[in-house]
Amino acid sequence: MASWPKHVSNPARPLTAREREILAFLLSVDTAGIEELRQQVDRALAVPWDCGCASIDLVVDRDTAQPSAFNGVIESHTTQKHDPKRRLDLIVWVYDGFLSGVEIADHVEPHGKFSKVFPPASGFDPPHVRDDV
Ligand SMILES: [Zn+2]
Numbered sequence: 001m002a003s004w005p006k007h008v009s010n011p012a013r014p015l016t017a018r019e020r021e022i023l024a025f026l027l028s029v030d031t032a033g034i035e036e037l038r039q040q041v042d043r044a045l046a047v048p049w050d051c052g053c054a055s056i057d058l059v060v061d062r063d064t065a066q067p068s069a070f071n072g073v074i075e076s077h078t079t080q081k082h083d084p085k086r087r088l089d090l091i092v093w094v095y096d097g098f099l100s101g102v103e104i105a106d107h108v109e110p111h112g113k114f115s116k117v118f119p120p121a122s123g124f125d126p127p128h129v130r131d132d133v
Contacts, residue, residue, distance in 0.1 A: 010049075024038075026075070026127045039065065044059065060098045067096065073092070076090045088115070
């Protein structure tokens with residue numbers, strides 16, 4: 001199985017319910033190849049980042065999962081009613097047609113206390129495909 005060891009040394013483990021919720025939310029976009037990505041969630045393990053954030057790398061079993069035609073980034077930002085001074089981003093990364101990771105990014109306080117857990121998806125705007133990558 002492929003992985004990206006740049007910043008992860010933790011063992012792979014099954015996804016949590018909240019991680020599945022966040023992935024289902026981000027993968028609710030309508031774009032080519034999205035169905036394969038949705039199906040990969042059940043064949044993915046999580047590898048928590050070393051920084052202490054809730055962010056995870058995803059390791060998909062490539063022997064049993066179908067690759068997606070999608071490559072790039074799907075993201076969402078917190079709604080303004082959540083806290084106008086603190087925008088959190090949720091980002092799912094897809095490389096080589098496979099889910100690669102889910103990041104929570106706080107631009108005010110990177111890797112700070114607000115990035116320690118994935119908040120419920122209900123606090124975020126509808127996800128979209130980032131078109132600048
Ligand atoms: Zn971090």
